[in-house]
Each structure stands twice: as structure tokens, then as C-alpha cells.
Amino acid sequence: MPSVLPDGDPAPEDGALPESVLAGAEDRAFGVYVHVPYCRVRCGYCDFNTYTASELGGTRREDFAGQVRRELALGAGVMRAAGLPERPVSTVFFGGGTPTLLPASDLASMLAGIRENWGIAEGAEVTTEANPDSVDAYDLRVLADAGFTRVSFGMQSAVPHVLRTLDRTHAPERVPLVVEWARDAGLQVSLDLIYGTPGESLADWERSVDAVLENAPDHVSAYALIVETGTKLAAQIRRGEVAEPDEDLHAEMYELVDDRLAAAGYEWYEISNWSRSRETRSRHNLSYWTGEDWWGAGPGAHSHVGGVRWWNVKHPGAYAQRMAAGVSPAHARETLGAETRREERILLETRIADGLPADVLSPEQRRGVPQLIADGLVDGRAAIGGRIVPTRRGRLLADTVVHRLLS
The missing domain is CATH 3.20.20.70 (Aldolase class I)
Known part of the structure; x- marks a missing residue:
């Protein structure tokens, strides 16, 4: 289910x-x-x-x-x-x-x-x-x-x-x-x-x-x-x-x-x-x-606008009742703080070839990047250019990359 x-x-x-x-x-x-x-x-x-x-x-x-x-x-x-x-x-x-x-x-x-x-x-x-x-x-x-x-x-x-x-x-x-x-x-x-x-x-x-x-x-x-x-x-x-x-x-x-x-x-x-x-x-x-805005329509759909995230009721029957009543189908929502949004950006943008701008990282986090390069997890040339891009080994160990950047 x-x-x-x-x-x-x-x-x-x-x-x-x-x-x-x-x-x-x-x-x-x-x-x-x-x-x-x-x-x-x-x-x-x-x-x-x-x-x-x-x-x-x-x-x-x-x-x-x-x-x-x-x-x-x-x-x-x-x-x-x-x-x-x-x-x-x-x-x-x-x-x-x-x-x-x-x-x-x-x-x-x-x-x-x-x-x-x-x-x-x-x-x-x-x-x-x-x-x-x-x-x-x-x-x-x-x-x-x-x-x-x-x-x-x-x-x-x-x-x-x-x-x-x-x-x-x-x-x-x-x-x-x-x-x-x-x-x-x-x-x-x-x-x-x-x-x-x-x-x-x-x-x-x-x-x-x-x-x-x-x-x-x-x-x-x-x-x-x-x-x-x-x-x-x-x-x-x-x-x-x-x-x-x-x-x-x-x-x-x-x-x-x-x-x-x-x-x-x-x-x-x-x-x-x-x-x-x-x-x-x-x-x-x-x-x-990359954290853009989207409206998610339909049962269980998730939406995000400007750091506010919400999710609709799941069952088609509950969704139909909400729409018949003319009220929002949202079940609950959360408002993301600045630090949570920054951490999510690190989590997501280190997955993509365009990479994460290094200046999103704190000074302490940036100090860990050379070791990630030495371990073959982050592309050294891209890092010199100011972006954190995973190598193929880094893609296979994406959770490790994120954990080390955030810890």
C-alpha cells in the first residue's frame, strides 16, 4: 500500500x-x-x-x-x-x-x-x-x-x-x-x-x-x-x-x-x-x-513555493470531497528555515552535473572538500572553478558525499 x-x-x-x-x-x-x-x-x-x-x-x-x-x-x-x-x-x-x-x-x-x-x-x-x-x-x-x-x-x-x-x-x-x-x-x-x-x-x-x-x-x-x-x-x-x-x-x-x-x-x-x-x-x-517553485495537484501531490512545502490528502475519495467543498486539499505543510533550505540545497545540488556552488558551503564545510577530492568523490577541476560536482565514484556514494559535507 x-x-x-x-x-x-x-x-x-x-x-x-x-x-x-x-x-x-x-x-x-x-x-x-x-x-x-x-x-x-x-x-x-x-x-x-x-x-x-x-x-x-x-x-x-x-x-x-x-x-x-x-x-x-x-x-x-x-x-x-x-x-x-x-x-x-x-x-x-x-x-x-x-x-x-x-x-x-x-x-x-x-x-x-x-x-x-x-x-x-x-x-x-x-x-x-x-x-x-x-x-x-x-x-x-x-x-x-x-x-x-x-x-x-x-x-x-x-x-x-x-x-x-x-x-x-x-x-x-x-x-x-x-x-x-x-x-x-x-x-x-x-x-x-x-x-x-x-x-x-x-x-x-x-x-x-x-x-x-x-x-x-x-x-x-x-x-x-x-x-x-x-x-x-x-x-x-x-x-x-x-x-x-x-x-x-x-x-x-x-x-x-x-x-x-x-x-x-x-x-x-x-x-x-x-x-x-x-x-x-x-x-x-x-x-x-534546484529548488524552484511548483504546484502539485491531485491526491498525495506535494508542492513547494518559496520555502513553504505542503502535501495533499492521499486517497482519491478524500481529495474528491475537498474539491467538492471548495477547500484546499492540503493535508499538512511545513515552512523551511534558512538553514534547512541550505542543507537541502547541498543534498540535492551535489547530485547534478552542474554541481553545487561552493559558496553555499560554510567555511568549515569547504575545508572538507580537499579530502573528498583526494578520495575520488568530488571532481577537483570543477572544485577549483567553484562548484562541487560528484565523480562517478561520488555518484555511487552520494549519501557519503552529503554526510561528509554536512557533518
């Missing part, structure tokens, strides 16, 4: 934001995330806020687009009332769940709601996630015509037994078809992979990486499998039905995908993400790592 929402301060029913969000707002980009919580089946490794048809408790998917549009209107009003500057949306991301379980026309309607309430900047990046078996050529054309620019397919693996372990429902041969259909519609394509599935060998992983390269996407994400408490996979491991992930094998798999993608002309720009060029990076995800 989905993980539990964190505690926080009470969120006002009208969603009102404090005056503190105005500081520096004109220098921050603004994006929108829409969480579509529906899945055909629950994958055994997943603890995202998702629901199958039997778990919806009487709510209907057909009503979802209208509910999100009401939240978007509420959000625009909250931001105007706070005195925030008018900023057209520079990135939009529909995630889930499987957004494309909804009709393409519903996704188009929600995107229209974003456009009506905030405007969408020229050249904006507009992405939806999709499973390879949840869209066809017609759907992709509808999305492109509505203003979507990018589709991120949850490929996960090209090996049937790995897909079965992950409870994925598509066949590997479906991936080249959807990639071709997306390109024909004029959409950029990202392919998402997971490595370290129980029973997955290094040869299996290499087969999946080869399949990605055969499809030549614009962008690739590769995430190590994390066993989350409360998931089906965690229970299987606890009962001894499948093996625990092997950290050494994870490292080998990461090195393999990094080598193969680099040889094919892709560049890493965040620990788990590679692109053909700077222009095909996921600008929306980069906005999370």
Missing part, C-alpha cells in the same frame, strides 16, 4: 501562503505537477500513492479531470492572493500512477486548465508518464496536439522474467512500437529503467540497456530498485521467496549503463538521468533539484 503522509503543521482551508514566499520569487521558475493515482495493477515494488479500480472507494476516474481543474483554479487564486508575480508555467509533468489510463482528452483538459489559470510559457516542457501498453498512436497524437512535448515510458526492463518479477504488464516488443508512434506525433521520448530486480543478472541488465540504445531515446532514466517497507516485494524478501538486492551488483549495473550511454553520446546530468544534450534534459525534474 502507499506510504503514510508525513506530519506537519495544519494547512489552512483556503490554502493561503505566508508573505515569506515573495522573497526572490521573480527569480524562480514555476512548474506544475499533476498526480494521477490510477494503476491497472499494483507493482510489487511500488509504494507510490496509487490505486487500482477496487481501491477507489466509490470515486470515479471520469470525475478526476474536473477535480484537478478545480484545484488548479484554487491554486492560481492562492498565488494571486499571496502577491506572487505572474509567472507562466515553464514545465508541466503528469505522473502517477499511470496518467495514460485516463483518456488522452482528460489529460488535454487538465493541461488546458493549467493554461487558463497561469498561462504556459513559450517553449515549455510538458511531459506525461505512460506505460508502453497504456497508449496507442491515436492517444499520442491527441496529446501532442494538446501541447504535450514529451512522453516518459516506464520500460523498466527488456527481459520478460524481470518484468514478471516487477509485476509489469507490457511485453518488451511493445516498446519500439510506442517509441515510433511518439516520434511520429512529434514528441520527445524518455525511457525509464529499473536495475537490481531480484533474479536479474548483469547479462539481463546489459540486454535491457542494449534495447534502450536500439530505440535511441532522447533521454534515459535508470533507477536502482529500492525495497520499500510494506510492499509486496518487501514481504517476498522477508519470507525468503526472492533474494535481497545486492549492492555490489547494483554498482556494477550502474557503471555498465553509465559507460554504455556515454559511449552512445548521452551525458549524465543527475545521478540517475542521462540525455542526448542539455536541451533534452528533464527540466521539470531539474526544478526539484
